[in-house]
Amino acid sequence: xxxxxxxxxxxxxxxxxxxxxxxxxxxxxxxxxxxxxxxxxxxxxxxxxxxxxxxxxxxxxxxxxxxxxxxxxxxxxxxxxxxxxxxxxxxxxxxxxxxxxxxxxxxxxxxx
Numbered sequence: 001x002x003x004x005x006x007x008x009x010x011x012x013x014x015x016x017x018x019x020x021x022x023x024x025x026x027x028x029x030x031x032x033x034x035x036x037x038x039x040x041x042x043x044x045x046x047x048x049x050x051x052x053x054x055x056x057x058x059x060x061x062x063x064x065x066x067x068x069x070x071x072x073x074x075x076x077x078x079x080x081x082x083x084x085x086x087x088x089x090x091x092x093x094x095x096x097x098x099x100x101x102x103x104x105x106x107x108x109x110x111x112x
Contacts (some may be wrong), residue, residue, distance in 0.1 A: 001059055002037040003046060004066045007100035008054035009033055011093035015083045017046035017055060027077040028109030031087070036074035037067055052094050078111025 009032040017033070018026045025039035026046075035046075037058070047055045058067050093099065 001042045001057060002040040002067065003035050003042065003044065003055050004037065004058055004063055004070045005032065005034050005054050006056055006063070006066050007032075007098070007104070008052045009050075010099040010103050011087060011096075012052050012054070012090045013084075014051055014086045014090060015080070016049040016051065018080055019083045020045045020049050024079060024081045025074075026080050027074040028080040028084075028111055029073055029077050030105040030107040030109055031103060032105075033080065033109075034070040034073045034077065037071050039074075073106070076106075077108040080109070080112045082112040084110075084112060 011031050013032055015033065022043060022045070023039055023041050025036045027034050027036060044057070047057070056063055
């Protein structure tokens with residue numbers, strides 16, 4: 001089992017999850033985070049920290065494509081080990097659905 005970040009993170013990127021991760025398995029894109037599935041130790045401490053519920057256990061059905069997406073971008077984006085500042089307009093996007101098709105960016109974030 002591993003945890004993955006899904007599209008609810010896009011344009012929110014609150015990063016509360018990064019602060020509690022004991023193995024630093026988060027990677028930062030321009031407008032979302034991902035978890036490296038091979039580095040995640042399945043502890044689950046990140047999941048309840050996400051205010052938009054963007055972190056899911058891969059045992060939930062239908063997340064196979066998210067596991068692969070998290071794997072792909074965790075190998076391209078910089079590792080993040082400290083909580084950064086979320087976008088100023090994050091709350092505006094918190095409840096929006098279908099954000100991947102509208103806003104996903106393959107560009108890396110700044111990392112930490």
